[in-house]
Amino acid sequence: MTATLRLLPLLAALTLGTAAAAPLRWAAQNDILTLDPHSQDHTTSNAIGTHLYEGLTRLGRDYRPEPSLATKWTYLSPTQVRFELRRGVKFHDGTPFTADDVVFSFGRITQPQGTKQTYVSGVREVRKVDAHTVDFLLEAPTPMLLQNIISFQIMSKPWSEKHKATSTQDYKAREENFAARNANGTGPYRLVGWQPDQAVKLVANKDWWDKNPGNVTELSYLPIKSPPTRVAALLSGDVDLVTDLPPQDFFKLKAEGKVKLLEGAEIRTVFFVMDQGSDELRGSDVKGRNPFKDRRVREALNLALDREAIKRSIMRGLSVPAALMVPPGVNGYDAALDAPAKPDPARARRLLAEAGYPQGFEVPLHCPNNRYVNDEQVCQAAVSMWARIGVKARLVAAPFATHSQTFQRGESPFFMLGWGVSTYDALYALQAWGHTRTSGADGNFNFGKVSDAALDALVQKIKFEPDVPRRNALIREALLRVRDEALFIPLHHQVRPWAMKPGVDTPHRSNDYFEARYTTIR
Structure with a gap:
């Protein structure tokens, strides 16, 4: 049956x-x-x-x-x-x-x-x-x-x-x-x-x-x-x-004309989160220190990804390669800032060596297998790309219910997440996953233990700035801070x-x- x-x-x-x-x-x-x-x-x-x-x-x-x-x-x-x-x-x-x-x-x-x-x-x-x-x-x-x-x-x-x-x-x-x-x-x-x-x-x-x-x-x-x-x-x-038509079926169904299709982007960015707060990464072969605390390591992982290849081979063209952590359609988004760096494995290897990891390192990578579009396949592709620079990411794929509980308990040193901006304003995202975690709203979804004083200060100003041009300038500064410090690894904005x-x-x-x-x- x-x-x-x-x-x-x-x-x-x-x-x-x-x-x-x-x-x-x-x-x-x-x-x-x-x-x-x-x-x-x-x-x-x-x-x-x-x-x-x-x-x-x-x-x-x-x-x-x-x-x-x-x-x-x-x-x-x-x-x-x-x-x-x-x-x-x-x-x-x-x-x-x-x-x-x-x-x-x-x-x-x-x-x-x-x-x-x-x-x-x-x-x-x-x-x-x-x-x-x-x-x-x-x-x-x-x-x-x-x-x-x-x-x-x-x-x-x-x-x-x-x-x-x-x-x-x-x-x-x-x-x-x-x-x-x-x-x-x-x-x-x-x-x-x-x-x-x-x-x-x-x-x-x-x-x-x-x-x-x-x-x-x-x-x-x-x-x-x-x-x-x-x-x-x-x-x-x-x-x-x-409501989540697989990309591999979209063009076939469109050509056949048997069903009605509604085309549109989703206000969601899919990205990778790194544990930047722990003194030692859970499950890593690096002992006594945390590679993700070093911006050069984070930048190396970012440079290793070929987003266009993922878009072409896995997403069938239905994704927007991302450099920013918020998608088009959200207040604060600027297409001029959203141009991912071209993949550069050679530079990535040099950055790892400068950071003290010339042979790379091992770390578990936790991914969902039933949440985002082709999520497990995307993670498999990322694992292969990181392997070329010496980072051995051991894929642990699970249903999102299990995946979510695992990273919320602090048991995922490296994991995939997708963030939809339900308020259509970048503050919602920046405050939830970018601000240092507190017992309240600030950092309430910061399970990567990111803590950047400059970003925190910007978020606090954005929260309460009534002047729209000044507020949008602060949002721009915050998004650039997240991008340029490689606090996360944005992959793409979903098309759904x-x-x-x-x-x-x-x-x-x-x-x-x-x-x-x-x-x-x-």
Whole structure:
């Protein structure tokens, strides 16, 4: 029995007993990590979470913030913003949405075991004014506030207390809580169930406060790791939509014309992270010191990569070789700065020798095998390129759920990561993975232990600079600092075409968040 055929009993079970007018089956390669909306800043988990939970603002079709659980906001001062909350909203369990839920959710998302504190960056306190009004008290004027809090999703305080889920799930410690497997938001869809590695099942929330412009009344998300199986499921009609079409199938399907294709870039950069904080690299043959602390070593690894070859042979032309750590479409991006150095293995070997590693060194390389486009194949190519300069990277490939837990526990000295800029502003990226790690929002995704005082100072200025030209100049300086100090090894910006049955109508979203509320199916 093929993997595609094995999906059929599951799909039948998920739809049994329902009378939906327009069910939609959506497939991509990796599963969600959790349903806890404050635990993991992971795109697939966030995309599902957007259907279930809402913030005070939301991302409109034009990628600008618009009212959601808040109907209005007023700046009482540069550091005090009053939000008037939408009345009559209920959580999926029927309990009313109030200011207490906003205050509670702020306390929850700021807990250090989660990775989403960036979305409330600059917020010192959320204070209840009355049942339907809250004030955000800011550390300083925060230009990105309305964009950031799109992803600050609101949970029910009574529900969380009832189910002992007041603490954010500690995913890296493999902790489970009720909110990790269950959901109770105010969003346009309700959770029916999640069977890990099989399906997430949602149904339309008939009591949603807004009007759903689409007609999808049931949504099944199906993680299908194998690219051929995903494509076969689409072609056979077992799924309706694939949002990570393999590059090797794109041109063939485009020529055949049997499915609808939506072409578009993704605001995601794929890169390699190096442990620059430990005194000795875990699993390396170098003892008593850390090669990644030396900029010459980092630059050598960067110069060894032939990004054009990877684009041509592995990505089939569907990637943008990168020198910057943010992609086109993000505020702060400058194409003039995004020109990768040509591969130069000879210079890379000289740099390694100057740094004291004339014979190179060994180090484990951790990569996912079901998260980014052709991720394991890209890592295999990088391993071969680094071997030419004497760096023996031992590939350890794993599903993203395992990969993510490993690097979050500090057990990956060298690993692949992809970063989508959900706020469409470079600060979100620079602050999360570039700032020295703290217990708060600054450095909350800095698992490479990068610590650069000059970059930290720039991030702090960017956070609170209200003048747009000055702020953009600071962003430019920060991105150049990251590039020129080789603090990371950017590989490419992803291009992510979507494929669907001809009867599906949905907009391509560059943040890789498929949204059923914008979708019609016939």
